[in-house]
Amino acid sequence: MHLQVSNVSKSFGEGRDRKLVLEDISFELVSGQFMALVGSSGSGKSTVMRLIAGLERPSAGTIHLDGEQVRRPGSDRGMVFQKYSLYPWLTAAQNVAFGLSLQGRGKAEIRERTAYFLDVVGLADAARLLPRELSGGMQQRVAIARALATEPKVLLLDEPFGALDLQIRESMQEFLHDLWKTTGLTALLITHDIEEALLLAGTVHIMAPRPGRIVHTVSVQLDRSDLRHLRVSQPFLELREELAGRLRSLDGSLL
Amino acid sequence: MVRSPALRRFLHHPWVLGVLGILMVFVVWFLTTSSGMVDKLFLPGPGAVWQAGTDQFQQGILVKDAIASIQRVFLGFVISAGLALPIGIAMGTNLTICYLLEPLMGLIRYMPAPAFIPLLIIYFGLEELPKVMLIFIGTFFFNTLMIMDAVKFVPSELVETALTLGGRGLPILTRVVAPFIAPQVLDTYRINMASAWNLVIVAELVAANEGLGKRISLAQRFLRTDEIFVGLIVIGLIGLIIDLGFRFLMRRACSWAN
Numbered sequence: 001m002h003l004q005v006s007n008v009s010k011s012f013g014e015g016r017d018r019k020l021v022l023e024d025i026s027f028e029l030v031s032g033q034f035m036a037l038v039g040s041s042g043s044g045k046s047t048v049m050r051l052i053a054g055l056e057r058p059s060a061g062t063i064h065l066d067g068e069q070v071r072r073p074g075s076d077r078g079m080v081f082q083k084y085s086l087y088p089w090l091t092a093a094q095n096v097a098f099g100l101s102l103q104g105r106g107k108a109e110i111r112e113r114t115a116y117f118l119d120v121v122g123l124a125d126a127a128r129l130l131p132r133e134l135s136g137g138m139q140q141r142v143a144i145a146r147a148l149a150t151e152p153k154v155l156l157l158d159e160p161f162g163a164l165d166l167q168i169r170e171s172m173q174e175f176l177h178d179l180w181k182t183t184g185l186t187a188l189l190i191t192h193d194i195e196e197a198l199l200l201a202g203t204v205h206i207m208a209p210r211p212g213r214i215v216h217t218v219s220v221q222l223d224r225s226d227l228r229h230l231r232v233s234q235p236f237l238e239l240r241e242e243l244a245g246r247l248r249s250l251d252g253s254l255l
Numbered sequence: 256m257v258r259s260p261a262l263r264r265f266l267h268h269p270w271v272l273g274v275l276g277i278l279m280v281f282v283v284w285f286l287t288t289s290s291g292m293v294d295k296l297f298l299p300g301p302g303a304v305w306q307a308g309t310d311q312f313q314q315g316i317l318v319k320d321a322i323a324s325i326q327r328v329f330l331g332f333v334i335s336a337g338l339a340l341p342i343g344i345a346m347g348t349n350l351t352i353c354y355l356l357e358p359l360m361g362l363i364r365y366m367p368a369p370a371f372i373p374l375l376i377i378y379f380g381l382e383e384l385p386k387v388m389l390i391f392i393g394t395f396f397f398n399t400l401m402i403m404d405a406v407k408f409v410p411s412e413l414v415e416t417a418l419t420l421g422g423r424g425l426p427i428l429t430r431v432v433a434p435f436i437a438p439q440v441l442d443t444y445r446i447n448m449a450s451a452w453n454l455v456i457v458a459e460l461v462a463a464n465e466g467l468g469k470r471i472s473l474a475q476r477f478l479r480t481d482e483i484f485v486g487l488i489v490i491g492l493i494g495l496i497i498d499l500g501f502r503f504l505m506r507r508a509c510s511w512a513n
Contacts, residue, residue, distance in 0.1 A: 054419075074421060075421030089437075089511040130511050150421060
């Protein structure tokens, strides 16, 4: 799998209302990689994700997935949203099965894959519950299972834990890290949380707002065998502080 | 005041309170009429109204009238609801259709449906058609615009999730939009069904051979206030039953939305 984002710009509106939200974004993502885009609100990080998902078209530049230009949404790029991530009228299992049945797969296959991916995210027992009966963290795990069930080449996560309480957030970060280690998925994470990005991603791009652009890229080399320990370790905290300082200076220049 | 918690819980149950509210009116009604303060010609007692009701029932008039009115309401409303659903969805999903039709519908919606009665009688005579048309005119535009609004409030994330799962075209409509708006559509129908009932009675007051509204206007001519009360109460009861039916349907079909 090779995702190539080349010199992508995006503006919304026409004429005098035209507003540039992304300027000259370029990066590459390959199989098994976990990448994060970090920025404050207005940095256009969600727009980058929507462009890759094919929900928006770039104003300039191109996005290629395995040599093919991205023109529309497709199941090779699975997406998890922060809000309204599940269909409230479907049970957890039906939500996971949703994409599979849209693709017209056989009943037996759907049942088997649904059970498998619910198990992968640790929610086999919750199969028959409706979203409103699930906690926020469980809902996001179901959404991740649903995205994975259709075997996307890359998983796009748009602030997936942004609406969760801090404690649940931390356990979800550990869950996602374990999932990445065990399944070898390829992921692009959008977040405003530097700690989250550093914990999970091998490559972290820092984005500046107005217009959104990548101003700094870090390759993160940390021992991730114990995330709880990593959170409070010296090298981690130093790196976090350094990046936080960069983000602050970006925001500060706007005040 | 009430010591026992069990009794208090019973008294605070919404159903108990609701029945209590209705009973209160009956008690006041009974006391006023039995005291002899009011002329029976103007306000008959509950007993007299009950008697008039059972008389009408035994003669078969009551059932025949009720069926006539219910038929008109259902025919007009089914056509209205059936057309409003696709048009409302089309307006909610397609901006061009919305811009084209919304001002038009917004305008017609504010024309009082009963004002169409003279025109409908000129066009369609005194048979069933003008009454069915009246109910259609009086509910179609409300149904359509309310369904359009429901569609507009479908969270874009739900549609976009389906797109990123490989969905496209019609399945998005039938498997994402339709289930999401189902509770609001049922509620829209429930609310507008009430105006359909208002309109059928108005139409029958003007011109009809049978129907609950017709019976009321006949009763007026002979100063049979007891029969007017029978008509009013029966209309109220049928409306209430339909309302409860919609609520029941919603609870069964859309339990996720509660």
